[in-house]
Amino acid sequence: MRFDPVRDLLTIRLSIHMRLWHTKTVWEKLARQDPYWAVLTDPAKKGNRWDLAEFFATGRKTVELDIAAISAVVPELPRGRVLDFGCGVGRLSQGLAAHFEQVDGVDIAEPMIELAREHNQFKERVTYHLNPKGDLSLFPDDHFQLIYSVISLQHIPSVLIPGYLEEFARVCRPGGLIFFQLPSQAQPTQFRFSWYPPTLWMRVKRYILTKTTIRAEMTMNSLKKERVLAILAQNNVKSLQIAPYHAAGDLESFSYLFQKGSCR
Numbered sequence: 001m002r003f004d005p006v007r008d009l010l011t012i013r014l015s016i017h018m019r020l021w022h023t024k025t026v027w028e029k030l031a032r033q034d035p036y037w038a039v040l041t042d043p044a045k046k047g048n049r050w051d052l053a054e055f056f057a058t059g060r061k062t063v064e065l066d067i068a069a070i071s072a073v074v075p076e077l078p079r080g081r082v083l084d085f086g087c088g089v090g091r092l093s094q095g096l097a098a099h100f101e102q103v104d105g106v107d108i109a110e111p112m113i114e115l116a117r118e119h120n121q122f123k124e125r126v127t128y129h130l131n132p133k134g135d136l137s138l139f140p141d142d143h144f145q146l147i148y149s150v151i152s153l154q155h156i157p158s159v160l161i162p163g164y165l166e167e168f169a170r171v172c173r174p175g176g177l178i179f180f181q182l183p184s185q186a187q188p189t190q191f192r193f194s195w196y197p198p199t200l201w202m203r204v205k206r207y208i209l210t211k212t213t214i215r216a217e218m219t220m221n222s223l224k225k226e227r228v229l230a231i232l233a234q235n236n237v238k239s240l241q242i243a244p245y246h247a248a249g250d251l252e253s254f255s256y257l258f259q260k261g262s263c264r
């Protein structure tokens with residue numbers, strides 16, 4: 001087939017919209033079924049068994065450790081406005097409120113944002129936004145002093161991650177910081193044994209069901225470290241530190257700390 005720019009661009013855009021819609025649908029289902037477990041998948045807490053005080057304490061602890069790691073590299077960490085990207089029910093945003101004046105949490109799933117608003121202890125300083133888009137156009141350029149995202153990018157289809165990284169660079173203030181976690185290693189493809197029912201009609205029904213039902217299953221995605229570095233370098237952002245960050249099971253995963261340059 002020959003290259004046709006209009007057709008091919010339309011196909012890419014359509015595929016991006018489909019993936020966004022799929023991600024949103026999956027996370028809304030997860031959030032309705034077992035929201036706290038969907039955020040922090042401790043097997044012992046499956047089935048709505050998280051104690052909420054314990055759950056939010058994990059957020060404060062994670063933020064404390066991450067802020068300490070960032071401050072070790074940038075001792076004069078600015079404490080103004082921070083973005084918590086993929087905020088879920090606000091576990092980390094609430095922890096960030098202890099360190100920053102203004103926190104904006106963004107998530108693709110409406111039930112997550114609703115719960116985040118319910119649990120918001122700092123209504124004057126923490127704001128939650130529903131953002132079903134593949135960009136961060138709800139925020140102006142040069143808006144945040146820190147962009148923060150942990151265990152969220154890994155659940156976004158890899159094809160969409162570069163667009164968000166470019167947006168991190170755009171909404172970060174000159175001199176501001178970008179800190180996020182992301183696996184670099186792809187999840188091995190899983191082959192599932194499937195049992196085919198005997199009659200043709202059952203096979204057809206099974207086929208239609210698997211093609212049309214969106215199951216509430218988390219996917220684990222990644223972007224190679226070299227690709228992450230290239231995308232941010234192209235957007236006037238320099239790398240300050242890359243460190244192993246174990247948050248993606250056995251997959252190799254890193255925390256990245258970047259600083260946006262002062263002029264474009």
Ligand SMILES: C[S@@+](CC[C@H](N)C(=O)[O-])C[C@H]1O[C@@H](n2cnc3c(N)ncnc32)[C@H](O)[C@@H]1O
Pocket residue numbers: 023027038039040059085086087088089090091092106107108109112131149150151152153155156
């Ligand atoms: C495992 S939870 C982590 C939530 C939070 N970062 C925490 O650690 O408490 C992942 C979150 O990413 C959100 N998410 C997935 N795709 C997203 C997207 N494209 N934009 C914004 N949020 C997204 C999900 O809805 C979910 O709330």
